[in-house]
Amino acid sequence: MKAFSDLRDKATQAVSGKPQQSEDDHQSLATLLSREERAELSLLISQTTEEMRRDLTKVFDYRPPVTAKPQPKEDEQKAIDLSKLTLNDAGSTVSTTDQTDAQVKDDQEQQQQPEEVVSTPESKALRSSALAFFDTWADSVTLRVGEVINSRDHAEQSKDHSQTKALADQPAQIQFHPTSREKHIAEKTRDVYSAVDTPLARMSHLERSTILNALLLLLLSLESYRSHSRTLLIRLAVSLHITPAELTKMETETAFGLLTAAAKMDASSQTAKAQEKTAASRSWKIGVAGVAGAALIGITGGLAAPFLAAGVGTLMGGLGLGATAAAGYLGALAGNAVLVGGLFGAYGARMTSRSMDRFSKEVDDFAFLPVNGSLEDAEEVQKKRRRLRLTIGITGWLSEDEQVTVPWRVFGEGGEPFALRWELQALKDLGSALKDFVMSQAWSQIKKEVIKRTVLAALYSAVMAPLAIKKVIRYVDSPFGIAKGRAMKAGEVLADAIIERVQGERPVSLVGMSLGARVVYSCLLTLAKREAFGLVENVVIMGGALPSDEEAWRAMRSVVSGRLINVYSSQDYILAFLYRTTSAQIGAAGVEAIEGVSGVENYDMSEQVPGHLAYMTRTGRILEHVGWEDIDEEVLKKQETLNQQVDAEAKEDQEKGEEPEKAFVQASAAA
Structure with missing residues (x-):
């Protein structure tokens, strides 16, 4: 917490009306880089965006x-x-x-x-729209970076070797030192995104950090933090040998600087009334609770640019950028509290009345809940949680209300973590049915049939089943079918919330398990249908109750700028049985790899996830395995302690001839 304490001290000083000026106030990319190095930076950005574009075209053009x-x-x-x-x-x-x-x-x-994909008319149209959006975004990035690097002020300046030497000679304790887990994440990231060879990578660590930090501010100056922008920064970090954890630290400090400076402004009476009116109109009946962050920032009728610029600039000065340069790179965002509020979801981001009317009749419960803390926390406490990006976890069945957030407490705070509460009663009905289903004797017989039969025969005709098994099938099939249908509606509402910027102009990452994964599936397909690109950064599907159809996954991939990960287990016989008894599709993503779609990462977790109900307590283990950026290590350790106990109990049950899934039922309740 010392870092936040230092940030608060700097911010308070900077916005007090007497910001401290120093001889380093004008340090910028112009004084850090020579003309040749600035050209190399432009080339690096151009090559990286071209690589991103090639990856996008591969999704539509080639089967891996x-x-x-x-x-x-x-x-x-x-x-x-x-x-x-x-x-x-x-x-x-x-x-x-x-x-x-x-x-x-x-x-x-x-x-x-690789094979060429035979595209449908719909796929061709989606490809065209995705590339058009990408090209527009890439052009805006190139133009913005070019405005700064090739500006007259920069052209007239020359590299200040004393500045670069000072950065290179900084003591080791000032530099960012990743933990062993953060180093592991960096290795995983390098496996996903290949580095572009650049001479800039041979500069000192703090010089490279300053470059990345400057680019973060430049991308924010576009007045929205697109998911493409965040993915670009990750790829640039790989090429500059900067860990994702260090980029996250930059994002955290920038978010805190923006909010701290903006909150110091005095709100006019007229704007305060406008704020109240906006807040009231946003209290729509299906309850998107996450917009409570709107109360964090005092809306101001004026622009107090000097104070905001100085506050943010001073905070950014720690990595070699001067306050003036940092504020200049932020552009209008540095002097406009309304733009800052819009970035974090405070202004104008609400579901339209048409969206409300369309879905509120079919979705009874829908809300974003903060994973850490409460919506009733004090404004200052909530402000500390604000980040430049979001992570939303979505559960697929429930035994207790608290399980809406419990699996997602393993999320780290690099991306502001939320859990999506949707159709609470339907998920509790399903959880109760699954528990009784697994504990029944009928499940043992059904499981044997699922294991030994082919895909088509696994449908297990009710005609072949004994009367006792027929009753059990009907008991669990009904709540699964109901929740499965409502997951599609909840996904459409989630897509609307993301499109309407309920959570601001920030990239969103989605993690869903079981039917929660189906919510993500529906959301991504809706975004693709509505050609809403640049909103979703990373996605993890765990034990997905959704089809493995190539065309659907190709559409999903088109709206995910970062990583799209499918986690499956061939031991998930519950999903295999339930999904195939309620679906016409042959394949289920939760039990097999997604083949034929470029850019989809498959992780076989059969040894780690021996049953569908095990996902509830193994989110941390899975996220660590796939190289997820933001993980709370303390919560992960607690999860693993519980998992070791569950594994031991499951092994004992198996040795006694009992179903190991029973241990997972008890563990999910204990979690």
Whole structure:
């Protein structure tokens, strides 16, 4: 918390009306970089945006090579464990046809060649719109950076070698030192995004940090923090050998600086009334509670630019930028509290009456809940939680009301964490049915059928089932079907909330499990249908109760600027059974990899997630495995302590011949 204390001291001093000026006040990219280095920076940004564009076109134009699946030899068939078979297998027996080495080699070479996608008219239209949006955004970035780097003021200045030497000679304790987990995240990020070779990477650490910090401010000066902008910064960080954790620290300090400076302004009586009117109109009946952040910033009728610029600039000066340069890079945002408020969701961001009327009749419950703290917390406390980006976790079934937020407490505070509460009663009904279903004797028989049968046979015809099993199927199938349908409606409402900037002009990352993942699926498809790009940064689907259809995932990928991750488990027999008994689709994302869509990352967590109900307590383990940026390490340790106990109990149950899923039922309630 010392960092925040230092930030508060600087901000208070800067907005007191007597900001301290120093000889370093005008330090900027012009004094940090030579003309040649500024040209290299322009080239780096251009190459990175071009790489982003190529990745986007690959989504629509090429199917990536399918991972080869090894075929067991004839003498190995008897050793196959049926419980390890995925639902993609042709059946409980395996073909005994031997392949020669030459045939295997030919097959592998053929699989390594990407195929061209045969696009539908809808896909072509989506591709065109996505690229048009991207090009407009990229042009605005190029223009804004060019205005600064090639400005007359910068052209007349030359590199100040004393400044660069001072940065390079800073003591080690001033530099950012990532933890071991943050280093692991940085390695994962480098695996996802390849670095662009640039001579700027050979500068000192604090010089590179200053460059990235300046680019963050320049992108914010576009008056919205698009998800594309955030993804660009991550890619640039990779090329400059800066960890994502350090970028997050810059974002946190910038958010605090903007809010602190803006909050010091005196609100006029007229604007205060306008604020009250806006707040009242935003209290729409399906309860998007997350907009309470609007109360954080005093809206001002005037622009107190000197105070705001000095406050933000002073905070940014710690990494080599002077206050004047920092405020200049922020542009109008540095002197306009209304723009600052809009960035964080304080002004004009509300669901339209048309949206309310369309969905409130079909969605009974919908709200954003802060994962840490409460909406009733004091304004100063809430202000400390504000960030330049959001993370929203969405649960898929409930035993208790508190489980809306419990799995997502593992979220770190780099992205302001929220949990989405949706259709509470439907999810509690489903949780109760799942608990009874897993504890029943019928589940043991059904599970055996799911394991040994083919995909089509796994539909398990009710005609074949004994009467006792028919009753159990109907008992759990009804609440699952109801919640599954409502998840689609909740996803449309979520998309509306994101499009209407309920949470401001900030990038959103979504993490959903089970039917919560289906909410994310519906949201992304709605965003694609409405051509709403630049809003969603990263997405994680866990045990998704949604189809593995290529066309749908291609549309989803088009509206996600960062990472789209599918986490699945071939041991998830509950999802395999329930999803296939209520859906016409053959494949389910929660039990298999998504093939044929470029840019989708698949993580097989079968060993870590031995059953559908295990997801409730293993969100932290999964997020750490996939390289998620923001994780609360203390909460992760608590989750892992509980998981170790659950694993031991599940093993004991299995040795007794009982279903291990029973341990997960008890664990989810204990969580």
